[in-house]
Amino acid sequence: xxxxxxxxxxxxxxxxxxxxxxxxxxxxxxxxxxxxxxxxxxxxxxxxxxxxxxxxxxxxxxxxxxxxxxxxxxxxxxxxxxxxxxxxxxxxxxxxxxxxxxxxxxxxxxxxxxxxxxxxxxxxxxxxxxxxxxxxxxxxxxxxxxxxxxxxxxxxxxxxxxxxxxxxxxxxxxxxxxxxxxxxx
Amino acid sequence: xxxxxxxxxxxxxxxxxxxxxxxxxxxxxxxxxxxxxxxxxxxxxxxxxxxxxxxxxxxxxxxxxxxxxxxxxxxxxxxxxxxxxxxxxxxxxxxxxxxxxxxxxxxxxxxxxxxxxxxxxxxxxxxxxxxxxxxxxxxxxxxxxxxxxxxxxxxxxxxxxxxxxxxxxxxxxxxxxxxxxxxxxxxxxxxxx
Amino acid sequence: xxxxxxxxxxxxxxxxxxxxxxxxxxxxxxxxxxxxxxxxxxxxxxxxxxxxxxxxxxxxxxxxxxxxxxxxxxxxxxxxxxxxxxxxxxxxxxxxxxxxxxxxxxxxxxxx
Numbered sequence: 001x002x003x004x005x006x007x008x009x010x011x012x013x014x015x016x017x018x019x020x021x022x023x024x025x026x027x028x029x030x031x032x033x034x035x036x037x038x039x040x041x042x043x044x045x046x047x048x049x050x051x052x053x054x055x056x057x058x059x060x061x062x063x064x065x066x067x068x069x070x071x072x073x074x075x076x077x078x079x080x081x082x083x084x085x086x087x088x089x090x091x092x093x094x095x096x097x098x099x100x101x102x103x104x105x106x107x108x109x110x111x112x113x114x115x116x117x118x119x120x121x122x123x124x125x126x127x128x129x130x131x132x133x134x135x136x137x138x139x140x141x142x143x144x145x146x147x148x149x150x151x152x153x154x155x156x157x158x159x160x161x162x163x164x165x166x167x168x169x170x171x172x173x174x175x176x177x178x179x180x181x182x183x184x185x
Numbered sequence: 186x187x188x189x190x191x192x193x194x195x196x197x198x199x200x201x202x203x204x205x206x207x208x209x210x211x212x213x214x215x216x217x218x219x220x221x222x223x224x225x226x227x228x229x230x231x232x233x234x235x236x237x238x239x240x241x242x243x244x245x246x247x248x249x250x251x252x253x254x255x256x257x258x259x260x261x262x263x264x265x266x267x268x269x270x271x272x273x274x275x276x277x278x279x280x281x282x283x284x285x286x287x288x289x290x291x292x293x294x295x296x297x298x299x300x301x302x303x304x305x306x307x308x309x310x311x312x313x314x315x316x317x318x319x320x321x322x323x324x325x326x327x328x329x330x331x332x333x334x335x336x337x338x339x340x341x342x343x344x345x346x347x348x349x350x351x352x353x354x355x356x357x358x359x360x361x362x363x364x365x366x367x368x369x370x371x372x373x374x375x376x377x378x
Numbered sequence: 379x380x381x382x383x384x385x386x387x388x389x390x391x392x393x394x395x396x397x398x399x400x401x402x403x404x405x406x407x408x409x410x411x412x413x414x415x416x417x418x419x420x421x422x423x424x425x426x427x428x429x430x431x432x433x434x435x436x437x438x439x440x441x442x443x444x445x446x447x448x449x450x451x452x453x454x455x456x457x458x459x460x461x462x463x464x465x466x467x468x469x470x471x472x473x474x475x476x477x478x479x480x481x482x483x484x485x486x487x488x489x490x
Contacts, residue, residue, distance in 0.1 A: 045343060049461045051454065059454035067275060069316075073462055085461045119475040128471050144468045155465050206405065213401045221400065222393035235396055235403075242404045246411065306390035325384065326391040341460055347467070357383055 029133050029141025029158040030082060031107050034100040039088050042095055049085040056080065079160030086154045093149040101147060104154055105129070108143055125149050132161065194255035202249045213242055216259070219327070220266045226322045227270035229311040237273065241266050263327060264337045271315045302360070309359050313352055316340070320348040
């Protein structure tokens with residue numbers, strides 16, 4: 001085999017391994033998030049949260065079950081092994097690299113991940129995508145990618161997801177209850 | 186004119202810490218409006234607001250030694266008043282206490298503003314969730330900026346801003362009569378008779 | 379418009395005086411506090427401070443460790459609540475959109 005052919009094989013193998021490792025990473029529910037450190041200085045506001053199982057356990061010990069908000073949190077995180085949030089707000093449009101957001105989105109094409117819903121609002125220039133990782137008929141991962149011209153948010157939740165409990169966060173943490181649902185009742 | 190009215194704020198504080206009741210009474214007179222109004226906007230009931238305001242001043246009396254300055258005193262009073270009110274609301278929610286028999290939409294004296302609109306707005310504020318209500322009261326009654334509100338409520342500043350933004354949207358829409366999602370608890374008119 | 383609305387909100391939330399006699403009622407409660415309590419507490423606190431300073435070095439390490447753990451725990455709690463808030467906020471956008479697209483079914487009695 002000539003050198004060019006060997007070189008090409010090496011490149012292809014490398015690319016396959018990269019894709020496989022990204023898929024493996026994504027397949028257990030946890031996404032590989034880019035290093036956004038350089039954005040922290042540019043952003044007017046930033047939220048960086050990394051809570052693995054150990055930190056979640058620690059947080060749970062400081063939640064007060066008699067407090068309605070804390071009680072809702074306790075219920076919502078049952079079965080969850082990790083929560084990762086990156087949210088950046090800027091003073092200028094598109095000050096964040098779209099390629100980084102796209103890199104996260106690519107991981108969600110790995111087997112098991114399904115797009116649950118995509119909402120595009122032309123008026124607010126807002127795009128929200130929600131993905132879940134389904135394994136053996138259970139949701140074992142959740143990913144949210146939300147982008148606007150001056151803000152983007154990535155949420156990744158690992159573990160057994162109870163969408164109903166997350167939905168029941170409405171009314172807590174300053175999140176409004178859906179008037180439509182109240183009207184249906 | 187009472188002698189205490191001639192004392193500077195720092196002198197009032199020093200004398201009150203030393204146990205002079207006239208000085209402490211002057212502090213009560215100076216801050217009663219602030220403390221009572223916070224309690225009233227949070228609890229929506231005059232009697233409960235007065236009880237809570239009295240407890241705040243009693244706690245102040247016991248804690249005078251820990252107050253460093255006049256500005257610390259103002260911060261301390263707001264913090265204790267609003268946090269006690271939030272605790273009271275949550276305790277009552279857990280014990281399923283009797284609902285309020287009236288929403289105390291009390292409006293302060295204002296020039297030529299529309300009293301009905303003001304009453305409506307005060308009612309709507311009283312229907313926000315405790316945390317959102319506290320943020321709105323501290324911002325628009327006490328004129329605190331979001332950083333000070335975050336410090337008073339021990340709340341992340343992003344959460345403060347989020348509460349402000351949502352509450353204004355909801356209040357504005359409700360006042361204008363638009364139907365949007367609500368961050369409200371059921372008002373008295375919506376409860377079953 | 380926004381500034382007008384905010385000013386209206388300020389007007390609606392103008393501070394209000396308590397019922398007349400509030401100061402007297404507070405001072406009456408203050409008068410019922412145990413006599414000399416505050417000066418007794420001051421003396422007691424001074425004695426305790428001296429004793430505590432002697433034992434301070436021995437317990438400092440354990441206290442700081444406990445304090446750090448508690449701070450970490452409270453910080454973890456704060457981050458958890460913030461993460462859930464952000465998550466709920468974005469789910470809310472999607473739920474609102476889905477409900478707008480799928481209005482509740484009408485009950486026309488047809489059984490369809």
